Amino acid sequence: MQRTRRTLRDALVALILERGWEQVSVQDVCDRADVGRSTFYTHFADKEELLLSGFDEFRKVLRAQHAAAAEAGRPLGFARALLEHAHENLRLFRALIGKRSGQLVQRRFRELVLELVATDLAGLALAGPVLDGTVHYVGGAFLELLTWWLDSRSPLPPVEVEALFQRLTTPVLAAAR
Incomplete structure (x- = not known):
């Protein structure tokens, strides 16, 4: 069961890299994974659910790395882990998070951030609106910086992008208190 789910997810990723999110159908995924549509629908309701299952795994990895950064006293520690993962999977991140991705993908990634x-x-x-506003402000800034980094093909390594994010965000957090 896990193998079929992984095979379907791998097929989806390969197709997204080739064609972009909007151009991939469930049938395309089934053909690439060499499974029938009924098998696909046994595991997933649609391609969105298939994609989101990958986000769930990604969230678990980021949470573990985030906890380690928090213990080390690094604020917003998710940033480095996410940037390093994006750097290791540049083509996929450019396809999913860049300007050519689908709105569902961007919305779900935004929710994760x-x-x-x-x-x-x-x-x-x-607390309350100040906390909510600060979360959205910082999250939005991170997403814009990540999108710029991916789309511009900036030569900055992940650690320098994270340092820039930290440098720009520290005054915001101080002002919000």
């Missing part, structure tokens, strides 16, 4: 930021900022003495 906001969740990570909210977890990180939970320890600050912020």
Whole structure:
């Protein structure tokens, strides 16, 4: 069962890299994975659910790395882990997060980033609308920086992009308190 799910996810990723999210159908995924449509629908309702299953695994990995960064006292520690993962999977991230991706993908990735930021900022003495506004501001800034980095093909390595994010974000967090 896990093997079939992984095979379907790998097929989807390969097709997204070749064609872009919008140009991939369930039938394309089934053909690439060499499985029948009924097998696909046994596991997933549609290609969106298939894609989101990958986000769930990605979220678990980021949470583990985020916890390690928090223990080391690095604020917004999710950033480095996410940037390094993006760097290791540049083509996929450009296809999913860049300007050519589907809105569903961008929305779900945005939700993931906001969740990570909210977890990180939970320890600050912020509450209610100030906390919510700060989470959205910082999350939006990170997403814009990530998108710029991916789309511009900037030569900056992940650690330097993370340092830039930290440098720009630190005054925002200080002002929000």
